[in-house]
Amino acid sequence: MQCESTSIWSNKRRKTSMQSDRRVRYKEQSSTCVHCLDRNMLSHYPPRPRLTRLDNKHGSFISSPSTSSSSPTTMTESSPLQSNPKPQHEHPCLSTHIEETFDLKDLELMMHWCTTTYKSMAGNPASERIWQTIIPQLSLRHPALRQGILALSALHLASTSTSSRRWQYLDTARSHQAQALAGLRIESDKDAPNAESQAAFALCCIMIVFNFGFCQIDSENDSDEERPNVLDEFFEVFQLTRWLVSIMMTSKERITTDELNPLFHPDDPPPTMPNMSRLVILSLQRQNDMEAMRDAMHETDVYDSAIEHLSQALEQLMNGGEPKVFAFCWSFRIPAEFLELLEARRPFALVVLAHYTVILHHLRSSWWMGDWGNRILQEIGDLLDPEWRELIGWPIDATGCFLPRTEVQVRVISPIGV
Numbered sequence: 208m209q210c211e212s213t214s215i216w217s218n219k220r221r222k223t224s225m226q227s228d229r230r231v232r233y234k235e236q237s238s239t240c241v242h243c244l245d246r247n248m249l250s251h252y253p254p255r256p257r258l259t260r261l262d263n264k265h266g267s268f269i270s271s272p273s274t275s276s277s278s279p280t281t282m283t284e285s286s287p288l289q290s291n292p293k294p295q296h297e298h299p300c301l302s303t304h305i306e307e308t309f310d311l312k313d314l315e316l317m318m319h320w321c322t323t324t325y326k327s328m329a330g331n332p333a334s335e336r337i338w339q340t341i342i343p344q345l346s347l348r349h350p351a352l353r354q355g356i357l358a359l360s361a362l363h364l365a366s367t368s369t370s371s372r373r374w375q376y377l378d379t380a381r382s383h384q385a386q387a388l389a390g391l392r393i394e395s396d397k398d399a400p401n402a403e404s405q406a407a408f409a410l411c412c413i414m415i416v417f418n419f420g421f422c423q424i425d426s427e428n429d430s431d432e433e434r435p436n437v438l439d440e441f442f443e444v445f446q447l448t449r450w451l452v453s454i455m456m457t458s459k460e461r462i463t464t465d466e467l468n469p470l471f472h473p474d475d476p477p478p479t480m481p482n483m484s485r486l487v488i489l490s491l492q493r494q495n496d497m498e499a500m501r502d503a504m505h506e507t508d509v510y511d512s513a514i515e516h517l518s519q520a521l522e523q524l525m526n527g528g529e530p531k532v533f534a535f536c537w538s539f540r541i542p543a544e545f546l547e548l549l550e551a552r553r554p555f556a557l558v559v560l561a562h563y564t565v566i567l568h569h570l571r572s573s574w575w576m577g578d579w580g581n582r583i584l585q586e587i588g589d590l591l592d593p594e595w596r597e598l599i600g601w602p603i604d605a606t607g608c609f610l611p612r613t614e615v616q617v618r619v620i621s622p623i624g625v
Contacts, residue, residue, distance in 0.1 A: 351390025420575030
């Protein structure tokens with residue numbers, strides 16, 4: 208997965224102010240990792256955003272601050288796969304203070320990863336080799352990464368199992384994910400070991416896929432009354448994705464070897480469809496200008512930033528890029544204020560999000576994504592008034608999404624086949 212390490216904002220003063228506010232909020236919440244507590248310093252990362260579907264069933268993933276380096280049993284020490292455990296001070300990125308047992312069930316999950324699940328992360332043959340061999344080898348030294356691998360493997364098995372076995376695999380997946388995230392505590396330490404940064408990067412990639420997949424699979428067991436609103440659930444996943452991508456980018460900057468290069472710089476494939484995205488983006492930009500003239504309180508700069516970064520993602524898609532590589536970077540690049548506009552169900556923010564669902568739609572063949580894109584687009588179509596629905600004609604045509612109550616008469620651009 209790849210994206211730029213910094214986000215370009217049109218309003219630099221807003222960016223500086225927001226960064227200051229974030230640091231204050233993080234300090235107030237005192238969410239520090241064990242390593243930061245030992246060194247009497249605060250982590251530069253915010254607390255992990257909440258994901259209701261997981262947190263309500265398994266409790267908080269945030270490890271207890273009372274855990275210290277003097278704990279008699281650590282994840283590193285208890286793992287039979289660790290022949291030469293490293294001193295704890297050499298692992299500033301991934302906490303080792305999590306108890307772990309490795310049994311036949313875990314061996315089943317690891318074997319399933321190495322034969323099948325690894326393909327869920329890969330976009331080309333070069334990256335397949337990395338996810339099948341290099342990442343599992345790396346996990347032998349980094350227990351949190353190993354827990355992430357086991358979590359996604361269990362979730363994959365749940366996606367193809369019967370109802371009784373599905374519940375067992377889902378429960379196993381939740382348990383491993385809890386331990387994986389409890390070990391993900393990265394501070395701003397430029398001297399972090401290279402392998403540690405690689406493990407953190409890989410774990411974040413796995414956890415992004417896991418969150419989309421878990422909500423998709425677990426919701427199949429819900430009745431209509433129990434099922435949460437698709438946009439509410441997506442916003443939670445989106446916030447968590449934003450958090451994970453921010454850690455990915457920091458980890459990527461610290462990696463100095465070329466071992467994971469195919470993940471960062473995939474080969475450019477030939478275009479697979481006519482690039483109509485620029486016309487769509489110009490239409491959104493014109494609409495943004497019109498809304499600014501109508502409403503003095505319209506967040507023009509915020510929308511400009513979100514649309515510009517959406518333009519980059521759509522261009523990569525139209526040029527034949529693998530969506531796994533760039534699909535989730537948009538959540539990291541967009542301003543935080545845009546997320547607030549989405550959660551407030553502001554019509555134009557929903558219109559922009561509708562265009563992003565085209566990217567999610569191209570991942571629909573992945574077991575962990577499924578129909579997320581269409582479900583979100585359908586919900587947006589239900590929320591928007593007819594005058595706003597006219598602006599989502601292209602996403603509807605590009606995805607083939609059926610909106611029974613849509614009264615769109617004018618398309619923004621001509622339909623294209625996807």
